[in-house]
Amino acid sequence: MVDFNLTEEQIMIRDMAREFCEVEVTPHAEEWDRNGTYPRDAITKAHELGLLNVTIPEEYGGAGMSSVDEMIICEELSRGDPGFGTAAYHTMLASLPILTGGTEEQKAEYLGRVTAGKLAAYCVTEPDAGSDVQALKTEAVRDGEEYVINGSKAWISGAGYADWFFVLAYTDKTAGYGGLSGFIVDADSPGIELGKKEDNMGQRCSDTRGVNFTDVRVPQSNLIGGIENGGWMNAMKAFDHSRPAVAAAAVGNARGAMEEAWGYAMERKTFGKPISKHQSISFMLADMATKIEAARLLTLSAASALDSGERATLKAAHAKRFAADMCMEVTTDAVQVLGGYGYSEEYPVARRMRGAKIYQIFEGTSQIQRMIISREMIRGK
Numbered sequence: 001m002v003d004f005n006l007t008e009e010q011i012m013i014r015d016m017a018r019e020f021c022e023v024e025v026t027p028h029a030e031e032w033d034r035n036g037t038y039p040r041d042a043i044t045k046a047h048e049l050g051l052l053n054v055t056i057p058e059e060y061g062g063a064g065m066s067s068v069d070e071m072i073i074c075e076e077l078s079r080g081d082p083g084f085g086t087a088a089y090h091t092m093l094a095s096l097p098i099l100t101g102g103t104e105e106q107k108a109e110y111l112g113r114v115t116a117g118k119l120a121a122y123c124v125t126e127p128d129a130g131s132d133v134q135a136l137k138t139e140a141v142r143d144g145e146e147y148v149i150n151g152s153k154a155w156i157s158g159a160g161y162a163d164w165f166f167v168l169a170y171t172d173k174t175a176g177y178g179g180l181s182g183f184i185v186d187a188d189s190p191g192i193e194l195g196k197k198e199d200n201m202g203q204r205c206s207d208t209r210g211v212n213f214t215d216v217r218v219p220q221s222n223l224i225g226g227i228e229n230g231g232w233m234n235a236m237k238a239f240d241h242s243r244p245a246v247a248a249a250a251v252g253n254a255r256g257a258m259e260e261a262w263g264y265a266m267e268r269k270t271f272g273k274p275i276s277k278h279q280s281i282s283f284m285l286a287d288m289a290t291k292i293e294a295a296r297l298l299t300l301s302a303a304s305a306l307d308s309g310e311r312a313t314l315k316a317a318h319a320k321r322f323a324a325d326m327c328m329e330v331t332t333d334a335v336q337v338l339g340g341y342g343y344s345e346e347y348p349v350a351r352r353m354r355g356a357k358i359y360q361i362f363e364g365t366s367q368i369q370r371m372i373i374s375r376e377m378i379r380g381k
């Protein structure tokens with residue numbers, strides 16, 4: 001039997017996240033987006049309530065929650081506001097390679113900092129290397145008991161507020177993916193320079209910027225897992241966990257847009273009746289609800305696989321690809337339901353539509369997800 005019901009505890013967590021957003025997130029979201037304000041205070045409050053980085057085990061000060069629990073929270077935070085949802089997640093993304101491949105000392109120190117309220121950022125992408133990670137140029141050269149890192153990272157979420165960075169760099173440029181290593185770099189290390197905040201289309205409260213590394217010295221003990229040239233698989237494994245979280249965020253953002261559209265459709269009258277009574281509108285709303293439900297089920301299926309200890313690469317890609325594309329469709333339709341008002345920034349559906357686009361781009365574009373899905377299907381044959 002497959003149980004689709006949430007436990008009492010999960011309902012409690014969901015309601016707590018929802019109530020938190022109703023007070024601390026949604027009322028501020030329009031202003032944060034307009035001014036590009038990073039919601040640092042709200043992130044601190046969410047941390048204090050136990051809503052962030054929830055899968056970090058108890059021995060490192062975390063809550064040790066399941067991935068399914070995490071999805072429930074991610075959906076609610078992005079239903080509160082999509083930019084807030086992303087700002088609330090970049091620290092977990094950076095923590096994942098440590099969680100899966102770090103030494104005990106690295107986990108105790110850096111996951112410990114996270115569970116104490118510090119933030120972190122995941123630095124893989126570079127100006128000339130996004131989907132094609134092998135094209136990275138950043139290099140870490142061994143010098144005695146240290147590594148010296150040189151390179152430029154681009155589009156790093158939360159970089160301006162991070163206490164430490166996860167950095168993927170070449171330790172052997174001749175070995176392709178097999179020459180990449182993961183490092184933990186303290187953000188106050190000499191030689192680190194932050195770029196300006198990017199002027200993004202959507203999720204404008206989330207901080208995105210470049211990070212330059214010039215002769216940045218890192219102790220050997222910050223090589224993740226103590227393993228040189230083992231960084232690629234570990235960095236990619238993080239995506240099996242984070243892609244379902246992006247999918248959950250897309251579900252939350254789409255749900256927020258659908259709820260807005262539904263409420264509007266019940267009130268707005270044309271030709272003598274609420275527009276919800278016009279079949280073309282009610283069918284659009286019905287399709288939104290079905291798509292959201294389908295994306296949520298794919299997301300929970302991936303999370304459930306993670307909780308069972310299964311390799312979740314395929315399920316994570318299914319969930320992320322479907323939920324991201326679904327969110328773009330649903331938020332676009334929500335704008336359509338509101339007509340001219342939907343096109344105005346006075347109503348939140350415009351912000352939700354702008355905020356939906358990034359789910360199809362970061363943590364592997366929808367095209368890359370399809371490549372993973374087809375590769376995994378062929379592999380499974």
Ligand SMILES: Cc1cc2nc3c(=O)[nH]c(=O)nc-3n(C[C@H](O)[C@H](O)[C@H](O)COP(=O)(O)OP(=O)(O)OC[C@H]3O[C@@H](n4cnc5c(N)ncnc54)[C@H](O)[C@@H]3O)c2cc1C
Pocket residue numbers: 090121122123124125128129130131132154155156157158200208358361362363364365366367368
């Ligand atoms: C707001 C924001 C936040 C981000 N946060 C982070 C972060 O925290 N950390 C981090 O490391 N990165 C981050 N990124 C980077 C993000 O992961 C990359 O933008 C993404 O992986 C795509 O890379 P790219 O932009 O270089 O596009 P490209 O790789 O140049 O792709 C351009 C287009 O070509 C398509 N394409 C590329 N290769 C193929 C192929 N083989 N087959 C078919 N189509 C292909 C892509 O799907 C895309 O449509 C962020 C980006 C943004 C915009």
